[in-house]
Amino acid sequence: MGGGGFTAARGDPALDELVLELTATPCPRICLLPTAGGDSEHQIRRFHETYGDRLCEPSHVSLFRLGRRPVPLREHLLAQDAIYVGGGSMVNLLAVWKAQGLDEILKQAWRQGIVLAGLSAGSMCWFEYGVTTSLGRPAPAPGLGFLPGSNSVHHDSEPARRPVYLEAVGAGAIPPGYAADDGAGLLFRGTSLHEVVTARENARAYEVTPRGERALTPRRLAPASNTAATIPAVAELRRLRLARLAD
């Protein structure tokens, strides 16, 4: 996702909902990795607010601050149906993942069919290269390379990234790829782009090659509600969750 989703002030519930749908599981386990934001409490709170009342089992893993109970990283992550990576510093994200061995765990997660999602740094990390502002001015930075090519985000909301991205691809410094606006998502099956989805009227994604950028035709997602009212038996769900936490 180029930006937006649950961390944005306005939110994009349709994208948040899509992540759950992609798991094709009735009550998916979804785990937030807030690493790029330094395990920001705001991001963690917004994630639990967003997914807490949906039919899923949300959790998060902190790589900076130890929670009350240590989490067996590998076991926990590989038991998920979806892993959602929050935004922040792409450079720090990759450095910390590598130091903690998460790059290898995530590769295994992806191979075994766990849906990998994320926005901003959490989008670019899956590609060979992204365009990051982690070190100040926008600059290309290497990602995990699960997906071939490059990715740039906030294409509409942070215009300083665009010329840097187009120039880097144009000069052959980084491979061609995709740029995404806030509220637009690139859905890959395997390593091929399956479709572009958007939660906002004018959000777009672009294919970027040395010849320039070309807008891709998106599928506008049906609006989803942010409220708990759409889910039957939310109260029951909450009770179950509390009971499980108390175990």
Next chain:
Amino acid sequence: MTRPRQILALGGGGFSMESGNALLDDHALALTGVDCPKVCFLPTASGDADHYIVRFYRAFPADRCQPSHISLFRRDGGAADLAAHLRAQDLVYVGGGSVISLLGTWSAHGIDGMLREAWEAGVVMAGLSAGSLCWFEHAMTAFHGASTAVRGMGFLPCSNAVHYDDKPERRAAYVAAIKDGLPAGYGTGDGAALHFVGTELAEVVTSREKARAYRVAPLGAEVTETELATRFLGAPLAVEPALAA
């Protein structure tokens, strides 16, 4: 005038853990030998947690020092700015959190090299927990699992374990690691701090009378834990001249 290389490695304590007891933080300031020292806080190990940064500024107010902090999650300046800022300090204070995430992030920004340069130029390095472990060649960390040894930056050519009093499994893991060939080092409890001048331990200071630190080293096929002499900073004889005046 050349300043000595100094590191104050807290097993735990200071403003992060001992609200109302500023003895170790005061000692870190005193080691600079400067009236109103420049102090830069590195909260990296906590992921630059906002509340932690706020607590640093409360503990190191502008009437006692010139405080600043560096966030590596919201960087707007270049690397040259960071290096120059660190070199210009009297004290660098590293917060707690995950030492693995700390070192990974620092390495990505080149902070490790900048800190070595600052340390060699006489900027006092201090920190607790992850902010203590990072200075050593080897460090014991128990983040998300059993206690294991990881590589630190190696300013100090020995090993280190922190929070050495509260959890028996931590002590057992450190002793076992040294038995398995990890270089000898120090187990440091909460409220105790190792003061290194150069790479030699100069003294152990404490903010609590019961705080302890140990030298942990192999002896034949066994490992010995030797309690080190400590100086309680709260004792009347240890009152800082500035406070007594």
